[in-house]
Amino acid sequence: MTRSFMGLRSVIAGAALIAATVSWAVEAAADIKIGSVLAVTGRASFLGDPEDKTLRMYVERINAAGGLLGQKIELVVYDSAGDAAKARTFATRLIEEDGIIAMVGGSSTGETMAMIPLFEEAKIPFISLAGGIVIIEPVKPYTFKTPHTDRMACQKIYGDMTARGISKIGLISGSGGFGKSMRKQCLSAAKANGIEVLADETYGPKDNDMTPQLTNIRNTAGVQAVLNPGFGQGPAIVTANFKQLSIDVPLYQSHGVASRKYIELAGDASEGVRLPASALLVAENLPDDDPQKSIVVNYKKAYEAKWNEPVSTFGGHAYDGLFILAEAIKRANSLEPGKIRDEIENTKGFMGTAGLVNMSASDHLGLDLTAFRMLEIAKGEWTLVK
Amino acid sequence: MAALRQPRTGGLLVLAAIIAVLPFLLPNAYYFDVVILVGINALVVVGLNLLIGYAGQISLGHAGFFGLGAYASAVLPARFDIPPLAALVLGAIGVGLLAVVIGRPILRLKGHYLAVATLGMGLLIFMLLSNEQDLTGGPDGMAVQRLTILGYKLHGVHTWYWIVGGALLTGTWLALNLIDSPTGRALRALHDSEIAAQVNGVDVVRHKLTVFVISAVFASLAGSLSAHYSGFITPNSAGFLHSIELVTMVVLGGMGSTFGGIVGAAVLTALPQFLTVFHEYEHAALGLIMMVCMIYLRDGLLPSLRQRLHWRRS
Amino acid sequence: MSEFLQFLFSGITIGAVYAMVALGFTIIYSASDVINFAQGEFVMLGGMCTVFLAAAGVPLPIAALLAIVITAGVGAALCKLAIEQARGASVVALIIITIGASVFLRGIAQVVFDKQLHRLPAFSGEQPILIGGATLLPQSLWVLGGAGVIVIALHRFFRRTLFGKAILAAAQNRQAARLVGININLVMLSSFALSAAIGALAGILVTPITLTSYDVGTMLALKGFAAAMLGGMGNPVGAIVGGLLVGVAEAMGAGYISSDYKDAAAFLIILAVLSFLPQGLLGARIRERV
Numbered sequence: 001m002t003r004s005f006m007g008l009r010s011v012i013a014g015a016a017l018i019a020a021t022v023s024w025a026v027e028a029a030a031d032i033k034i035g036s037v038l039a040v041t042g043r044a045s046f047l048g049d050p051e052d053k054t055l056r057m058y059v060e061r062i063n064a065a066g067g068l069l070g071q072k073i074e075l076v077v078y079d080s081a082g083d084a085a086k087a088r089t090f091a092t093r094l095i096e097e098d099g100i101i102a103m104v105g106g107s108s109t110g111e112t113m114a115m116i117p118l119f120e121e122a123k124i125p126f127i128s129l130a131g132g133i134v135i136i137e138p139v140k141p142y143t144f145k146t147p148h149t150d151r152m153a154c155q156k157i158y159g160d161m162t163a164r165g166i167s168k169i170g171l172i173s174g175s176g177g178f179g180k181s182m183r184k185q186c187l188s189a190a191k192a193n194g195i196e197v198l199a200d201e202t203y204g205p206k207d208n209d210m211t212p213q214l215t216n217i218r219n220t221a222g223v224q225a226v227l228n229p230g231f232g233q234g235p236a237i238v239t240a241n242f243k244q245l246s247i248d249v250p251l252y253q254s255h256g257v258a259s260r261k262y263i264e265l266a267g268d269a270s271e272g273v274r275l276p277a278s279a280l281l282v283a284e285n286l287p288d289d290d291p292q293k294s295i296v297v298n299y300k301k302a303y304e305a306k307w308n309e310p311v312s313t314f315g316g317h318a319y320d321g322l323f324i325l326a327e328a329i330k331r332a333n334s335l336e337p338g339k340i341r342d343e344i345e346n347t348k349g350f351m352g353t354a355g356l357v358n359m360s361a362s363d364h365l366g367l368d369l370t371a372f373r374m375l376e377i378a379k380g381e382w383t384l385v386k
Numbered sequence: 387m388a389a390l391r392q393p394r395t396g397g398l399l400v401l402a403a404i405i406a407v408l409p410f411l412l413p414n415a416y417y418f419d420v421v422i423l424v425g426i427n428a429l430v431v432v433g434l435n436l437l438i439g440y441a442g443q444i445s446l447g448h449a450g451f452f453g454l455g456a457y458a459s460a461v462l463p464a465r466f467d468i469p470p471l472a473a474l475v476l477g478a479i480g481v482g483l484l485a486v487v488i489g490r491p492i493l494r495l496k497g498h499y500l501a502v503a504t505l506g507m508g509l510l511i512f513m514l515l516s517n518e519q520d521l522t523g524g525p526d527g528m529a530v531q532r533l534t535i536l537g538y539k540l541h542g543v544h545t546w547y548w549i550v551g552g553a554l555l556t557g558t559w560l561a562l563n564l565i566d567s568p569t570g571r572a573l574r575a576l577h578d579s580e581i582a583a584q585v586n587g588v589d590v591v592r593h594k595l596t597v598f599v600i601s602a603v604f605a606s607l608a609g610s611l612s613a614h615y616s617g618f619i620t621p622n623s624a625g626f627l628h629s630i631e632l633v634t635m636v637v638l639g640g641m642g643s644t645f646g647g648i649v650g651a652a653v654l655t656a657l658p659q660f661l662t663v664f665h666e667y668e669h670a671a672l673g674l675i676m677m678v679c680m681i682y683l684r685d686g687l688l689p690s691l692r693q694r695l696h697w698r699r700s
Numbered sequence: 701m702s703e704f705l706q707f708l709f710s711g712i713t714i715g716a717v718y719a720m721v722a723l724g725f726t727i728i729y730s731a732s733d734v735i736n737f738a739q740g741e742f743v744m745l746g747g748m749c750t751v752f753l754a755a756a757g758v759p760l761p762i763a764a765l766l767a768i769v770i771t772a773g774v775g776a777a778l779c780k781l782a783i784e785q786a787r788g789a790s791v792v793a794l795i796i797i798t799i800g801a802s803v804f805l806r807g808i809a810q811v812v813f814d815k816q817l818h819r820l821p822a823f824s825g826e827q828p829i830l831i832g833g834a835t836l837l838p839q840s841l842w843v844l845g846g847a848g849v850i851v852i853a854l855h856r857f858f859r860r861t862l863f864g865k866a867i868l869a870a871a872q873n874r875q876a877a878r879l880v881g882i883n884i885n886l887v888m889l890s891s892f893a894l895s896a897a898i899g900a901l902a903g904i905l906v907t908p909i910t911l912t913s914y915d916v917g918t919m920l921a922l923k924g925f926a927a928a929m930l931g932g933m934g935n936p937v938g939a940i941v942g943g944l945l946v947g948v949a950e951a952m953g954a955g956y957i958s959s960d961y962k963d964a965a966a967f968l969i970i971l972a973v974l975s976f977l978p979q980g981l982l983g984a985r986i987r988e989r990v
Binding site (some may be wrong): 438446496497498499501503505506517630666677679684 | 735782785786789790791792793794795796797799800801802803804805806807808810811918922925926929960961963964966967968970971974975
């Protein structure tokens with residue numbers, strides 16, 4: 001036999017292998033298919049991991065209680081590892097292959113933005129779990145989101161600063177997606193809120209020492225407080241370095257570090273740090289007449305009992321997304337994506353872990369500033385700032 | 387049949403046949419999407435294989451060129467009103483020039499040093515793309531305009547399937563021609579022993595540089611195609627892990643086997659899609675493939691398979 | 701002035717870690733001509749093993765010791781199962797093997813351990829020490845001290861012990877070393893174990909300051925490599941000097957110029973050294989096998 005024929009054979013063998021895997025994934029089911037693409041692994045896994053766990057847990061519960069409209073929910077989750085390109089491919093897969101009727105997912109703004117065009121084109125409702133304001137501004141018909149925007153976080157922080165008589169601040173932001181986006185929002189929101197940013201430093205997402213940047217901020221005359229937008233290891237190291245340099249102005253963190261892990265990593269240095277977050281972190285400390293109390297306490301207890309790890313606000317975003325969708329499906333009394341979309345947009349008075357949601361045709365988030373609570377870390381615990 | 391007996395022409399025909407037949411086997415747009423991604427990666431790998439497989443020079447920074455191409459196609463039309471097709475060409479020219487400038491000093495380096503220099507180059511490009519937020523949208527990435535040719539907007543997986551298929555076929559044909567050219571022969575000499583090649587009057591640096599630039603341009607074009615196809619890009623496309631994946635595709639398919647590289651790209655692109663249940667082990671598997679291939683399958687998947695079949699028949 | 705001192709402290713603390721990683725590169729390169737791109741993963745393993753052993757109730761010093769032993773074992777396994785098997789492979793093949801090992805170890809670590817960040821308590825308190833208006837953490841002294849002890853111990857090992865001399869001999873000329881009866885395989889094996897142990901120690905010492913997670917290795921390996929290259933590949937003193945220089949350059953760059961491109965400093969150094977000074981500051985000539 002000729003040599004070329006061998007080449008031909010092996011190439012065909014390869015093609016056959018691909019074709020075989022292609023035909024394998026098809027299966028029939030009459031369930032309600034809901035899709036999700038989350039950063040379960042990778043750098044943003046602290047977002048995707050609790051989101052994934054929350055979705056699985058509550059879909060199980062809804063099914064155990066009889067499902068929706070008498071049908072069971074089938075949840076399809078893919079791991080994007082935080083990669084926007086992968087997220088886009090998985091979104092195609094959810095739409096084309098799995099035939100989902102709605103989507104709750106997208107851990108980061110980058111992933112979400114990459115997936116939006118696909119869902120808009122396929123006319124399938126998409127509830128994002130990412131923070132960026134670009135997701136819902138301008139409003140896109142099929143795109144919604146549950147977490148507060150970074151601009152709201154800046155406004156909340158500035159409000160608290162103003163109340164304490166602070167008007168000149170230093171900014172040190174992470175150069176990851178979250179930090180960059182929030183830095184931009186905080187800079188542009190500063191003036192309107194009567195805040196002047198005197199120093200503006202950054203650090204890389206894998207940096208492990210921020211004393212040089214903080215030294216520069218300390219040496220900037222007139223800085224009354226320091227604000228650190230970022231998530232992951234950066235804020236913990238900033239907090240530790242902040243204490244090492246004995247900078248004696250208040251330190252503000254963002255909602256990006258609203259998890260128990262932050263206190264654990266930053267240790268004693270986190271005493272007195274303030275940050276805006278949802279009520280979830282202080283669930284038990286809420287006054288009994290707080291309308292949000294029962295929701296957040298129940299979610300927190302359920303999550304911690306099931307997964308044996310502290311609850312984080314990120315999982316809460318997934319909880320909100322899933323239940324906004326579930327209620328919309330009930331109201332629509334239909335599995336038609338278009339009708340579900342209309343009902344999501346009609347969400348009114350929904351109480352979630354992030355706060356009270358009132359959506360409209362011009363507001364696909366539906367949260368206001370009151371949904372954010374200002375917290376302070378005292379004796380290693382979150383406390384409500386009165 | 388004479389043409390078929392020429393392994394290269396035969397292979398090209400097989401590739402063309404697969405590209406022609408595949409659309410009839412793919413059930414829906416998702417599979418088209420995966421195959422298009424395979425095609426885009428394969429285009430980079432065909433170029434990279436010239437560098438690694440034929441010239442024996444490693445690059446751990448080719449995702450950087452891919453990313454630059456992708457961002458040229460995203461940034462130039464969005465911020466400077468340059469038509470997308472012109473942006474694609476400008477990107478490729480720019481990346482080619484950059485490769486000349488960078489290639490000159492670093493291609494004098496050997497082995498490990500070249501690996502680290504290319505790696506550093508890739509990381510600098512990655513840093514540039516994620517730090518220059520006003521231009522590139524930062525780490526969250528940016529949207530890309532549709533590619534328009536003669537006023538016709540290209541969209542839909544079927545259109546893109548044929549574009550990428552055509553690009554891959556053309557790229558492979560160019561690469562095969564290059565291998566048969568004097569440059570190709572000089573390269574193979576260089577791969578075996580650089581000093582021997584030099585002694586025999588081969589202009590080593592020039593040939594290395596030629597291949598480096600060609601492979602960079604391939605990567606840039608593939609990056610542009612991928613940007614227009616997916617409509618959204620992030621700096622991750624220029625990241626270290628992507629560079630590693632590209633090298634692994636070359637290695638898995640077989641260094642110096644152009645068609646092997648395409649098989650490598652197909653396997654490594656498609657595999658994670660079918661193993662989503664085991665996504666936690668994806669990186670461990672990637673690392674293991676790299677090690678096992680280099681230790682036990684040094685020729686790569688396709689050449690090893692071919693050899694085995696031959697051996698059995700004789 | 702106090703700010704300069706602060707940048708300097710910051711630079712030498714991180715620089716000492718780069719230096720220990722660079723030492724690891726240097727030892728393996730001397731013994732086997734392999735550049736081990738998985739060197740950063742040794743640092744990660746040291747930190748992560750200690751964190752998880754300590755969390756399981758093992759007292760910190762014993763956990764640290766165990767972590768070093770485990771990591772040394774991983775290093776030896778890497779040599780035995782991968783590098784030795786690939787005897788005669790080209791440089792490109794060896795690069796791909798060690799990168800594969802690095803990706804593999806990272807992938808395994810995220811499954812065996814987890815994907816979270818972790819820290820260890822500082823060994824002797826967190827009260828900063830005030831020097832000339834700048835502050836230094838006690839843990840930084842541990843890191844610097846650790847690097848110093850390793851250098852002295854290595855120096856003694858290479859000059860005073862027969863085995864150390866055997867490694868040096870193998871580095872000079874493998875063929876000749878084999879002829880005089882040196883067991884090259886054993887030399888390679890121990891060089892991998894030794895440099896893994898050094899990496900692990902660095903990881904343990906620095907975790908209270910920089911935190912650790914399954915993916916800290918890549919950047920450290922790159923910076924360490926830049927340091928080794930700057931100092932001159934295969935030169936232990938050069939590795940230390942190179943590490944400190946890279947660390948200080950980064951801190952000064954972040955403090956005085958811009959923190960946006962802090963990580964770029966190391967790579968610009970790599971490219972500059974490779975282009976203009978291929979032997980490094982203190983290096984021997986790059987040897988090349990035909």
